[in-house]
Every structure is written in structure tokens, then in C-alpha cells.
Amino acid sequence: MRPRLYVDLSKIRANAQRVLEFLSKHGIELVAVTKVTLGDPNIARVLREAGVRIIGESRIQNVERLISSGVTGPFMMLRIPQLSEIDSIVGLCDYILVSELDVVKKIEELCREKKHRTKLIYMVDVGDLREGVWYENAVEEVVQAAKMCDWAELCGVGTNLGCYGGVLASEENMRMLLNIRDNVERLTKKSFPIVSGGNTSALKLVEEERLPQGVNQFRVGEAIYLGTDVTNNREISWLERDAFILEAEVIELKTKPSVPVGETGFDAFGRKPNFFDKGWRRRAILALGEQDTVPGQLKPLDEKVEVIHASSDHTIVDISDVDRSIRVGDTMKFRLTYAALLRAMTCPHVEKIYV
Numbered sequence: 001m002r003p004r005l006y007v008d009l010s011k012i013r014a015n016a017q018r019v020l021e022f023l024s025k026h027g028i029e030l031v032a033v034t035k036v037t038l039g040d041p042n043i044a045r046v047l048r049e050a051g052v053r054i055i056g057e058s059r060i061q062n063v064e065r066l067i068s069s070g071v072t073g074p075f076m077m078l079r080i081p082q083l084s085e086i087d088s089i090v091g092l093c094d095y096i097l098v099s100e101l102d103v104v105k106k107i108e109e110l111c112r113e114k115k116h117r118t119k120l121i122y123m124v125d126v127g128d129l130r131e132g133v134w135y136e137n138a139v140e141e142v143v144q145a146a147k148m149c150d151w152a153e154l155c156g157v158g159t160n161l162g163c164y165g166g167v168l169a170s171e172e173n174m175r176m177l178l179n180i181r182d183n184v185e186r187l188t189k190k191s192f193p194i195v196s197g198g199n200t201s202a203l204k205l206v207e208e209e210r211l212p213q214g215v216n217q218f219r220v221g222e223a224i225y226l227g228t229d230v231t232n233n234r235e236i237s238w239l240e241r242d243a244f245i246l247e248a249e250v251i252e253l254k255t256k257p258s259v260p261v262g263e264t265g266f267d268a269f270g271r272k273p274n275f276f277d278k279g280w281r282r283r284a285i286l287a288l289g290e291q292d293t294v295p296g297q298l299k300p301l302d303e304k305v306e307v308i309h310a311s312s313d314h315t316i317v318d319i320s321d322v323d324r325s326i327r328v329g330d331t332m333k334f335r336l337t338y339a340a341l342l343r344a345m346t347c348p349h350v351e352k353i354y355v
């Protein structure tokens with residue numbers, strides 16, 4: 001068998017409904033992000049059933065996959081666009097996150113040419129150091145962008161947090177974004193109604209009733225699929241946490257020392273694993289590897305199983321403390337982190353089973 005990823009659509013639907021209700025109570029629109037699913041149409045359909053209006057994607061190929069499977073927009077392009085792909089993005093996406101004036105110029109030209117309207121959200125970096133104009137220079141640049149737009153419609157500002165610097169959403173950085181929007185409105189005498197302030201990591205701020213009034217859009221993926229918030233290192237108690245379960249088959253069972261024998265260099269991936277001498281241990285090898293997922297980030301359902309290490313196609317687990325007997329041909333199941341899920345969903349060798 002291939003590694004199997006069980007996708008529980010009813011749990012994803014329930015999570016999307018809960019996030020949607022929670023945010024709408026606070027006046028925040030949900031953009032549900034499908035990028036970790038490779039734009040999976042079955043998943044996008046349950047998001048729509050849950051009442052999600054906008055689907056966020058980072059790859060135009062995923063948007064194409066959704067459309068060709070009958071999922072209709074509106075779509076939001078989350079990754080700031082490549083100039084080389086703008087043509088198709090403008091054609092297929094209703095909202096585009098942008099952070100470059102050259103890109104705005106090109107989008108405006110395309111919109112004018114096609115007599116097409118596309119909404120743009122200008123990204124501001126409030127400290128995390130990934131995309132966006134640095135907050136101190138933002139007003140000037142967003143005003144310039146607004147002046148370039150006629151067919152394209154600059155309808156707001158946004159920010160992304162937690163993805164590079166691990167910066168948490170706070171009252172301060174959300175206020176910075178709101179102030180930038182207010183100053184741009186004052187200088188251009190136009191209205192910019194969308195303030196797209198958060199992703200999963202900002203949900204906590206809403207839970208604690210600390211989100212400043214005016215932030216009115218969140219783009220959420222991780223919470224809906226995993227019920228976790230990696231940036232704040234927490235599980236979200238009001239969401240389901242096992243919508244995805246990965247299963248792999250045992251291909252070898254041996255008892256071996258816990259420290260290698262012989263002079264050691266680096267492993268197959270150029271890493272140097274840490275070895276602790278625990279004596280001889282009962283180990284299983286699973287038909288699963290770095291190609292299929294991020295094995296080091298798997299969480300065994302049986303807590304007595306310990307993932308030790310993996311190479312491309314083999315994952316080694318320590319089963320010495322497991323009570324039940326395990327045989328070659330048996331399988332083991334795991335919960336996944338965001339990174340592990342991303343790789344599993346995008347790997348063609350992992351079979352997706354919708355339950």
C-alpha cells in the first residue's frame with residue numbers, strides 16, 4: 001500500500017463553520033485558505049458548504065485545479081504575484097495581495113485591456129519580515145499604488161504575521177495597520193474598506209477580545225485543517241484536531257543498538273542526527289519518508305511510539321515501549337503538523353482517502 005492520508009471532510013466542515021461563526025460575530029470576514037491541500041476540490045467544496053465565500057490560494061495552478069473541478073470563485077491570490085503569471089492571475093482571481101508598484105501597474109494595464117475589475121490588497125510588513133512594504137514607508141507607497149489604479153481597485157491593506165519572524169499578532173501591530181489605512185484614506189480621499197489583518201495566529205487576539213476594531217478580514221488555513229496554531233504553540237480547544245490522519249505500513253522489525261557502529265559522517269540529507277545510548281531497542285521501519293511528509297513532525301496516535309529519524313523513503317520508529325505486538329505488514333497512524341500535512345497533500349505517492 002501507499003501511505004494513506006485520511007481526510008475527514010465532516011471535521012473540516014465543522015472547523016470551517018466554527019471559525020466562520022466565531023469571526024463573523026466579531027465583524028471579520030473569513031478567507032479560507034486551501035494552499036496546504038494543493039487546491040483540493042473535495043475540501044474546497046466542504047468549505048463552501050460551511051458558508052465560506054472567498055477561497056485563498058497561493059498557486060495559480062491550484063486555482064486552475066479548483067475551477068476545472070467545478071469550484072467557483074471568488075478566489076484570492078495570497079502569494080504576491082510573479083510578473084510572469086499576472087495574466088492568468090488577473091483572469092482567475094478576484095482578489096490579489098500585492099506589494100510592488102510594478103505589479104500594480106501591470107495589473108492595472110491588464111484590467112484596462114480586458115475591461116476587467118480585480119481587487120487589490122496592499123501588503124504591509126508590520127515586523128515579521130516576509131512580504132509587504134515596511135510599515136514606516138507604507139503610507140507613501142500605498143498612496144502611490146492607489147493613484148495608479150483605475151480599472152484595478154485597491155480596496156484595502158493587509159499584513160501577514162508568524163510565517164518568517166514568528167511575530168505574533170498584537171494590538172500594537174494591528175493598530176499600525178489600521179493607522180496606515182486611515183492615513184492613506186485621508187491623503188487620497190478614497191475609501192479602503194478591507195483590513196486583512198490575520199491568519200490562524202491572530203485568532204488568539206480575537207479570543208482574548210484584544211483585536212482592535214476595524215480589522216475585518218482573516219485568511220485562515222491551519223486552524224481549519226488541524227485545529228492548531230503553530231505560531232502561538234497551542235491547540236485550539238474549540239476546533240477538531242484530527243481531520244487528517246496519516247497511515248503507513250511496517251516493512252521491517254528489528255532489535256538494534258541505539259547508537260550506530262563505526263565512524264559517522266552525515267546522513268542522507270546532510271544532517272547529523274543526535275544519538276542517545278538507550279541500549280538495544282525494538283525498532284520498526286515504515287514505508288514512508290521525507291518524500292511523503294515531514295516524518296520528524298509526525299505525532300503517533302500511539303503515544304508509546306517514538307519517531308526517531310527518516311530518510312527519503314524510510315522512517316524509523318522506536319516501538320520498545322509499545323504494549324501490543326506489532327508485525328511486519330501492520331500499519332501505524334499519525335497526526336500531522338502543518339509542514340507534515342503540506343508535504344503529504346502535495347506528494348503524489350500519498351493516497352488521499354476522504355471519509
Ligand SMILES: Cc1ncc(COP(=O)(O)O)c(C=O)c1O
Binds near residue numbers: 033058078201221
Ligand atoms: C498570505 C497568507 N495569508 C494567510 C495564510 C494562512 O495562514 P494559516 O494557515 O496560518 O492560517 C497564508 C499561509 O498559508 C498566507 O501565506
